[in-house]
Amino acid sequence: MKPENQNFFQKVYVVAKQIPFGRVTSYGAIAKYLGAARSARMVGWAMNASHNMEEIPAHRVVNKAGLLTGKHHFGGTNLMQQLLENEGVKVIDNQIQDLEKLFWDPFLELDHE
């Protein structure tokens, strides 16, 4: 694995870990922040890899619609939803409620270059 690739993954982890408690963001937002807006899918892939690496709040990362598309990767249970609800995020049928209010944009919180 090339260092640059690890850097990409590392960037994802860094951003993901910066997500405040009770807040959520989208793959696209992170991808865009990393300079690869069209690689949102890769962000999810990085999150999947993070499961065995560092404790990344992947449950705070959802698609732009606020849908917990990756819950299946959380042990195949509704753990992802439970984690979010535990943080005060209302989730109904894998759908985050008040997404606009809970949405955390890296561009607003983090200073991008």
Place this chain on the structure above:
DNA sequence: AGTGTGACACTGG
């Protein structure tokens, strides 16, 4: 080295 796949996003009809 090339092909297939993926936890998405965007554009067109």
Place this chain on the structure above:
DNA sequence: TCCAGTGCCACAC
């Protein structure tokens, strides 16, 4: 406005 198709970048085989 909603549904379907296409594009995209990087990883795994």
